Amino acid sequence: MDWGRLENDIKVAIxxxxxxxxxxxxxxxxxxxxxxxxxxxxxxxxxxxxxxxxEIGTYRMFCLNSEEVWKWFLFxxxxxxxxQPNEGHLALVEIEGLLxxxxxxxxxxxxxxxxxxxxxLERTYYVHGDLDFVRCGDECTSxxxxxxxxxxxxxxxxxxxxxxxxxxxxxxCGEDLxxxxxxxxxxxxxxxxxxxxxxxxxxxxxxLFIIGTSGATYLPTEFxxxxxxxxxxxxxxxLDDNNFTEFIKSYDKGYLVRDSSSQVLLKIxxxxxxxxxxxxx
Ligand code: APR
Numbered sequence: 001m002d003w004g005r006l007e008n009d010i011k012v013a014i015x016x017x018x019x020x021x022x023x024x025x026x027x028x029x030x031x032x033x034x035x036x037x038x039x040x041x042x043x044x045x046x047x048x049x050x051x052x053x054x055e056i057g058t059y060r061m062f063c064l065n066s067e068e069v070w071k072w073f074l075f076x077x078x079x080x081x082x083x084q085p086n087e088g089h090l091a092l093v094e095i096e097g098l099l100x101x102x103x104x105x106x107x108x109x110x111x112x113x114x115x116x117x118x119x120x121l122e123r124t125y126y127v128h129g130d131l132d133f134v135r136c137g138d139e140c141t142s143x144x145x146x147x148x149x150x151x152x153x154x155x156x157x158x159x160x161x162x163x164x165x166x167x168x169x170x171x172x173c174g175e176d177l178x179x180x181x182x183x184x185x186x187x188x189x190x191x192x193x194x195x196x197x198x199x200x201x202x203x204x205x206x207x208l209f210i211i212g213t214s215g216a217t218y219l220p221t222e223f224x225x226x227x228x229x230x231x232x233x234x235x236x237x238x239l240d241d242n243n244f245t246e247f248i249k250s251y252d253k254g255y256l257v258r259d260s261s262s263q264v265l266l267k268i269x270x271x272x273x274x275x276x277x278x279x280x281x
Contacts, residue, residue, distance in 0.1 A: 006255055014099075019204050023211065024212060025213020025214065029113055034113075053184070067165075074158075077131050084113075087263075092117065104123055105119055106220075108213060110128055110129050126193070126194075127182070127195070136175060138175040138176070206233065208224070210238070212237065238261075
């Protein structure tokens, strides 16, 4: 990893006035104790069968067995609710403070930790939704409702009480509410996930940091394609090789960093601080 070359590319990106974007996945929150999706803890057990997120996190499964899907989400929601942002999240807040409108945070994480850390709502794009919200599973309206109060923390396998089931009904039509997340059998859209806005950001990105994501979903892949089409720099920070690795290796403006996201982000903050005085941009 050539840090000198990256330092120069950061300078050039800042001077360009284009976006410096951060495309984030579950790896960023791993150090806050939230299991990644494709790591060993991502599965869900119903009876004696293990389901992968790709099977349980679907609209199809929600229609077949909304209670089981909610049990999985309430278990994940409990972990997220009790988790605290780590140094990587806090570094992203510092970076936003340095870059202001040049900063864009495109996150696949629904865990709420960017908000807890202090990133602004305006510059954070929740492309896979946000567990702090629910909406009607029947789409009677497109309203987002805050996650209902009065649902207790859930461990794996905990049941949902009758009282809690009532809280998980749409206040408008009485059908099941659903978590405000993009499921595996659904497609991105502008209304809920800012799909077109995020594509436009990609086209205006001078430098992209990919952080803790395996690149298994559509939008991150397209984002990287678009940034490279416009010749932007791309830095891939992941513990493991992933779907981007081969491409980054062959890309002349690509960087591979195989280290924990928090450690690398702290280093990037330090580099940026040398170049920018806070409040002067
Ligand atoms: N620092 C950096 N990278 C890490 C760390 C860490 N501390 N821990 C894990 N990683 C990396 C892994 O090497 C892996 O590349 O994070 C990545 C996690 O990949 P996934 O589990 O596939 O998570 P993600 O890419 O966010 O999943 C994308 O798929 O399941 C859906 O909608 C869900 O948003 C999710 C999407």
